[in-house]
Amino acid sequence: xxxxxxxxxxxxxxxxxxxxxxxxxxxxxxxxxxxxxxxxxxxxxxxxxxxxxxxxxxxxxxxxxxxxxxxxxxxxxxxxxxxxxxxxxxxxxxxxxxxxxxxxxxxxxxxxxxxxxxxxxxxxxxxxxxxxxxxxxxxxxxxxxxxxxxxxxxxxxxxxxxxxxxxxxxxxxxxxxxxxxxxxxxxxxxxxxxxxxxxxxxxxxxxxxxxxxxxxxxxxxxxxxxxxxxxxxxxxxxxxxxxxxxxxxxxxxxxxxxxxxxxxxxxxxxxxxxxxxxxxxxxxxxxxxxxxxxxxxxxxxxxxxxxxxxxxxxxxxxxxxxxxxxxxxxxxxxxxxxxxxxxxxxxxxxxxxxxxxxxxxxxxxxxxxxxxxxxxxxxxxxxxxxxxxxxxxxxxxxxxxxxxxxxxxxxxxxxxxxxxxxxxxxxxxxxxxxxxxxxxxxxxxxxxxxxxxxxxxxxxxxxxxxxxxxxxxxxxxxxxxxxxxxxxxxxxxxxxxxxxxxxxxxxxxxxxxxxxxxxxxxxxxxxxxxxxxxxxxxxxxxxxxxxxxxxxxxxx
Amino acid sequence: xxxxxxxxxxxxxxxxxxxxxxxxxxxxxxxxxxxxxxxxxxxxxxxxxxxxxxxxxxxxxxxxxxxxxxxxxxxxxxxxxxxxxxxxxxxxxxxxxxxxxxxxxxxxxxxxxxxxxxxxxxxxxxxxxxxxxxxxxxxxxxxxxxxxxxxxxxxxxxxxxxxxxxxxxxxxxxxxxxxxxxxxxxxxxxxxxxxxxxxxxxxxxxxxx
Ligand SMILES: Cc1cc2nc3c(=O)[nH]c(=O)nc-3n(C[C@H](O)[C@H](O)[C@H](O)COP(=O)(O)OP(=O)(O)OC[C@H]3O[C@@H](n4cnc5c(N)ncnc54)[C@H](O)[C@@H]3O)c2cc1C
Ligand code: SF4
Numbered sequence: 001x002x003x004x005x006x007x008x009x010x011x012x013x014x015x016x017x018x019x020x021x022x023x024x025x026x027x028x029x030x031x032x033x034x035x036x037x038x039x040x041x042x043x044x045x046x047x048x049x050x051x052x053x054x055x056x057x058x059x060x061x062x063x064x065x066x067x068x069x070x071x072x073x074x075x076x077x078x079x080x081x082x083x084x085x086x087x088x089x090x091x092x093x094x095x096x097x098x099x100x101x102x103x104x105x106x107x108x109x110x111x112x113x114x115x116x117x118x119x120x121x122x123x124x125x126x127x128x129x130x131x132x133x134x135x136x137x138x139x140x141x142x143x144x145x146x147x148x149x150x151x152x153x154x155x156x157x158x159x160x161x162x163x164x165x166x167x168x169x170x171x172x173x174x175x176x177x178x179x180x181x182x183x184x185x186x187x188x189x190x191x192x193x194x195x196x197x198x199x200x201x202x203x204x205x206x207x208x209x210x211x212x213x214x215x216x217x218x219x220x221x222x223x224x225x226x227x228x229x230x231x232x233x234x235x236x237x238x239x240x241x242x243x244x245x246x247x248x249x250x251x252x253x254x255x256x257x258x259x260x261x262x263x264x265x266x267x268x269x270x271x272x273x274x275x276x277x278x279x280x281x282x283x284x285x286x287x288x289x290x291x292x293x294x295x296x297x298x299x300x301x302x303x304x305x306x307x308x309x310x311x312x313x314x315x316x317x318x319x320x321x322x323x324x325x326x327x328x329x330x331x332x333x334x335x336x337x338x339x340x341x342x343x344x345x346x347x348x349x350x351x352x353x354x355x356x357x358x359x360x361x362x363x364x365x366x367x368x369x370x371x372x373x374x375x376x377x378x379x380x381x382x383x384x385x386x387x388x389x390x391x392x393x394x395x396x397x398x399x400x401x402x403x404x405x406x407x408x409x410x411x412x413x414x415x416x417x418x419x420x421x422x423x424x425x426x427x428x429x430x431x432x433x434x435x436x437x438x439x440x441x442x443x444x445x446x447x448x449x450x451x452x453x454x455x456x457x458x459x460x461x462x463x464x465x466x467x468x469x470x471x472x473x474x475x476x477x478x479x480x481x482x483x484x485x486x487x488x489x490x491x492x493x494x495x496x497x498x499x500x501x502x503x504x505x506x507x508x509x510x511x512x513x514x515x516x517x518x519x520x521x522x523x524x525x526x527x528x529x530x531x532x533x534x535x536x537x538x539x540x541x542x543x544x545x546x547x548x549x550x551x552x553x554x555x556x
Numbered sequence: 557x558x559x560x561x562x563x564x565x566x567x568x569x570x571x572x573x574x575x576x577x578x579x580x581x582x583x584x585x586x587x588x589x590x591x592x593x594x595x596x597x598x599x600x601x602x603x604x605x606x607x608x609x610x611x612x613x614x615x616x617x618x619x620x621x622x623x624x625x626x627x628x629x630x631x632x633x634x635x636x637x638x639x640x641x642x643x644x645x646x647x648x649x650x651x652x653x654x655x656x657x658x659x660x661x662x663x664x665x666x667x668x669x670x671x672x673x674x675x676x677x678x679x680x681x682x683x684x685x686x687x688x689x690x691x692x693x694x695x696x697x698x699x700x701x702x703x704x705x706x707x708x709x710x711x712x713x714x715x716x717x718x719x720x721x722x723x724x725x726x727x728x729x730x731x732x733x734x735x736x737x738x739x740x741x742x743x744x745x746x747x748x749x750x751x752x753x754x755x756x757x758x759x760x761x762x763x764x765x
Contacts, residue, residue, distance in 0.1 A: 005638060007589045008582040085583040086735035089722045096641055103645030111641020194746035229740030232733075239580065239737040348746040348756060352733055388732050392717035397709050400689040402614045403682060404559055410721070411564050413730040414746075414757060448645075 005093035009083040012076035013093065016264045016285060018119075023255055026248050027224040027241060029082040036258045040292050044068040045551075047281050047294035049267045049309065052121015053536040054520030055300030056250035061544025063257035067551065070260045070292060072283055074305075075118030077263035078247065084239035088389040091236035094118060094125045098446075100304060101436050105452035106486075108335055114489050115302065119263055120247030122302070123533060127234050128216040128243060129357050129382060129422075130170050131530035132161045134179055134365050137378075140526050144368075146376035146456075147427055147526045151497050151506035152542070158182075160538035165214075168244040168537065169222045172214030178362045187219045190228065195351035196359030198417040199383040202471035203361055213360040213382060216244040216533075224248075230354040232385055268444050270297050270313040270322055270516065278322075278516045284442055296556060298508070300520040300540075303333055303489035307433040307522065308447040310493070323493075323510035323518075328503045330433035332494050333451065334527040335486035337423030337461040340384065340394075341468040343477025348414045357382035364464070365529045375460040377424035378529030381468060384418035391416070398483040417477060419468040422487060424529040425457045433492055451486075488532050492522040507550070508543045515556070519543050559618055559678070563729050564757035570727045570734030577739035578752055587724065587735075593628035598635040598651070599658075606658045607631075609674040613681045614716045624723045626716055630654070633715075646703050650711070656700060657707040661688065663698035731757050 004013045011017070017024050018035060025031035038044050046062050048055045051073040059071040076093075078084065084091065096115035102108050116122035135154035136143040162183060165172075172185030189212040192200065196212070203210035217228040217238070228242040241248050255261065265285040273279045280293040299306045307330035311321035321329055365378035386394065392410055395401055401409060436448035453461075465482055472480065495518075496502025499511035508523060510516045521536045528535070550556045573579060596604055608627045617623035634651050647653050664684050665673040673681060687693055688704045696704075720726050727734045731754040733741065743750050 007586045082582060084737075085586045086580070086737050087583060087586045087722055089718065090586045092638075097639040098641065099639045099643045099649070100641065101645055102642050107642075107644050107646075109642050111639070113641075115641060191744055193744040229736075229738070230742075230744060231736035231740030233736065239582075240740075348731075350733075350746045350749075350753070353741045353744050388727060388730060389718045389721040392721045393714045396713035396717055400705070400709055400713070402685060402713060404561060404616055406717070407561050407615065407729075410726075411561075411730050411757075412759070413732060414754075 005097065006090055008085050008090060009078070009093070012078055012083055016262065017077045018261045018263050023261055024077050024079050026079055026252060027081070029079060033252070033255055035255055036260055038068060038070055038260050040290060043280070043293040043295050044070050045294070046296045046298055047292055048072065048298045048300055049281065050121065050299070050301035050305065050520060051119045051246070051251065051261065052116065052300065052302060052520065053123060053246060053533050054540045055121065055298070056246040056254060057537050057540035058298060058300065058519045058544045059254040059259045060250045060257060061541065061548060063254050063259035065548040065551070068258070069254070070262060070294070071254065072262050072265045072267050072281070073119045073121075074266040075116070075264065077119045077261065078124065080237060080239050080241055080247070084237040086231070086233055086239065088236055088387050091125070094237050098440055101438070101446060101448040103448065104431070104450035108449060108451045108486055110304070113485070114335070114487060115304065119251060119261060120245050123245040124237055124247055125235055126245070126533055127356050129360065129531045130165065130168065130214045130216050130534040131360070131362070131380065132179065132182070133157065133528045133530060133535055134378065137526060137528045144376070148496070148501070150525050151495055152539070156542060157538055160542045161534065163541050164534055164537040168216045168249055169218050170214050170216055171219040173212045176214070177209035177211055178366045185214055187222070190215060190219050190354070190358060192358045193230070193351070193354035193385070194349045195385050195417050196383040198349065198472070198475045198477070199359040199361060199419060202475035205474035206471055208361060208363040210359055210361045213357050215355055215358070217242045217355060218244065228355065232352045232354055232356065233387065234355050235387065235390070266442055267309060268312065268442055270299070270309065272315060272317065272322065272513070276317055276513060278513055296515045296517060298517040298519050300518070302520050303492035303522040304433055304447050304449060306518060306520060307492045308435065311435050312444055323503050323512045323516055325512050326499055328501070329493055331429045331431075332427040332491040332525070333431045333433060333449065334425050334427055334490040334524070335451065336488045336527060337379070337425060337453070337457060338420060338485045338487035339423065339461040339465055340418050340420035340483045341465055341472055342416055342418040342481040342483065343472040344412055344479040345415050345417060345477055349417045350414050351385035351417060352387065354385065356385035359383045362530070364467070372463065375456050375463060377426065377456070377460060379421040379423035379460060379464050380529050381419045381421045381464065384420050388413060394483050398481065417472070419472060421461065421464045421468070422529060422531050423457075423460050423464060424527045426454050427491055427494070427526060428454060490521050490524040490527045490532055493518050494525045495523045496525060507546050559616055561619060561729070562760050564759050565729060565731040565754045568728050568731060568754040569724070570732070571724045573734065573752060576752065579735050580737050583735045583737065593625040594632045596628065596631050598631045603655065603658050604631070605674040606662050606672070609681060610658070610661065610712060611716055613678065613685060614713055615720045616678070624720055624725055626719045629719045630715055644706065647706065647711070648702070653702060653707060653711050656702045657711060660698040660700070660702065660704070663695050664688065664693055667695040
């Protein structure tokens with residue numbers, strides 16, 4: 001139903017691969033692993049919609065505890081070694097390319113910018129930056145005076161961060177300059193590339209700390225993953241399996257523990273019974289609609305598709321969508337401000353070598369007292385290594401350059417370096433996902449998204465651009481260029497303390513329907529100033545353990 | 557604006573690595589399939605002329621007997637209705653946006669110079685594109701509400717560069733390493749280069765210094 005995008009891998013895009021008792025072996029070019037299958041008419045313990053960070057981790061936890069699980073994903077089941085090419089255009093097949101309508105004062109760019117589609121979710125193309133939240137951010141309101149508190153204690157999250165870092169074999173520095181002491185990262189840090197050393201030199205000149213970025217790509221062999229070869233194409237999919245995406249970490253574990261995965265399976269509705277409880281999901285696969293019965297339904301489709309599915313499941317009893325009696329579904333959607341400063345150097349940097357963000361600075365996440373600070377929240381920033389087409393897009397988008405001027409500027413690609421923020425934005429009720437009147441190829445109403453920065457968000461990114469320009473100047477750069485964009489999605493179905501202010505409780509259980517759960521980035525009440533994947537994985541691991549305990553007590 | 561391109565990496569060609577470990581089979585398949593640009597199926601003949609002229613001004617390639625083809629891939633994407641994931645609320649769907657935008661560029665050319673965009677001299681074409689980017693249009697109504705700058709930057713130019721800069725000739729002219737799998741890089745410095753990378757580049761103004 002979605003047109004094929006790739007030239008190299010029609011197999012994965014045209015027909016489901018996980019069928020007939022087997023699923024792709026992601027560590028092989030064409031092999032298989034056995035997969036348990038479940039009958040559609042027999043209720044499984046859990047149906048999970050979306051196989052990204054939230055869904056893969058939860059499926060693993062539940063299957064390992066002996067529950068029957070079917071994990072759905074709308075996209076393909078890739079074998080990176082034979083399906084991923086070294087080509088930016090080909091690899092657009094990893095993204096959610098179906099249109100969402102984007103409005104508000106500062107409309108969000110979707111697709112490659114923040115949304116994956118496929119088993120492994122957005123982690124098949126994420127850039128592997130794996131940072132923990134600052135502990136106080138779990139109590140932003142009571143400890144720092146802005147936004148809201150999470151319904152979760154930071155110490156519990158700290159425990160699960162460590163678990164997530166082990167599961168994703170994070171390579172990081174021996175001592176990390178910010179936040180409370182943490183144990184050693186499982187793998188040693190990678191050698192920092194020249195683009196990262198620009199950040200390091202700038203930081204040293206300005207007297208702030210920097211660190212080699214903790215990254216989810218291995219610096220030494222791990223299981224069937226070879227060490228990173230520094231090809232720099234992480235954003236378009238890692239074709240060597242060095243990257244510790246969900247596809248090569250939790251997904252094989254989930255399969256081995258007996259979870260079933262259904263790829264190229266778009267879930268269109270969640271059904272509810274006469275008692276108001278969820279009974280299963282209707283999904284489109286292999287050219288037709290089918291129904292899978294379940295005792296529990298978990299939505300893990302990320303910040304746009306999770307609210308969209310809940311809203312699209314409206315019925316007589318729940319006219320405004322599921323779990324939405326209080327009108328909270330789709331609200332408090334957040335992005336990270338992703339503003340950048342780029343500079344030219346009088347020598348070559350060659351930022352295409354190595355993962356794109358090998359050095360990072362969290363100074364502005366932890367410094368509360370600097371007199372220049374005129375905003376709530378924080379931002380981190382990292383060194384950059386955009387691929388050519390990506391960088392050319394930034395150039396034309398922010399300058400309108402064309403003609404020989406554009407070609408000449410691009411010919412300086414190897415002499416560029418840049419710094420880009422992951423900047424916290426405030427949760428605002430009016431930044432939200434609703435349904436449009438238009439439908440997609442499945443006949444499902446499209447998501448319509450509205451996003452506008454608030455004044456605090458603007459002060460934050462303006463501060464960052466001043467600071468990063470100073471830093472690049474101190475590192476010897478000139479000819480600066482600023483660009484504005486967003487990264488990541490958070491919120492949209494937040495967890496909270498009471499049904500008035502949120503969609504679910506701290507376990508991801510919806511306040512309204514006791515066997516309908518959410519487990520993904522949309523639960524995040526605040527965005528923090530760091531990339532979200534590690535937090536989403538840690539939170540999913542926490543929720544998974546919690547659900548297993550509740551099930552043992554008969555409370556699921 | 558000069559219309560000469562000075563190639564800092566003259567002589568470097570990423571395709572010379574075709575038979576080396578920098579290329580894997582699937583990358584070879586993708587690049588081989590791109591050698592033959594598809595025939596026009598979406599745009600009308602008239603729109604096609606404007607589109608080609610627009611691509612030529614966005615990425616002029618006077619030094620090449622056979623320029624890197626761009627327009628056929630835009631046509632192919634629209635024919636297949638391959639999306640980008642985003643439709644700005646102020647914009648129509650991609651197919652309509654392209655048709656409306658090209659017609660409006662042509663209308664601007666007619667109002668200003670009495671000639672279709674495709675038949676104008678390059679300097680005049682540039683003047684039109686600059687006016688579109690500044691939204692200082694002689695005929696704003698021809699856009700029928702389509703935001704001119706957003707169309708030019710986010711629809712037209714972004715698509716054009718996303719096609720040009722994945723082409724091996726474009727990778728070569730900027731000294732990019734190109735396909736790199738299974739073999740990546742060993743030396744991560746800017747001056748410490750692997751033998752399969754482009755040698756250090758030369759920029760004309762460096763020699764003036
Ligand atoms: C280019 C890029 C770089 C990034 N870099 C980083 C980084 O360096 N560090 C970091 O921490 N984070 C990064 N992120 C963000 C990170 O990848 C996401 O925050 C994270 O993957 C979100 O996890 P999730 O489980 O909520 O959703 P996802 O991982 O997006 O998974 C959602 C899945 O649900 C499926 N789905 C949706 N709707 C349906 C439906 N109706 N039926 C069936 N399936 C459905 C989708 O196909 C998708 O596979 C990056 C993201 C992008 C796009
Ligand atoms: S740089 Fe490393 S993680 Fe990134 S794509 Fe290459 S091998 Fe994979």
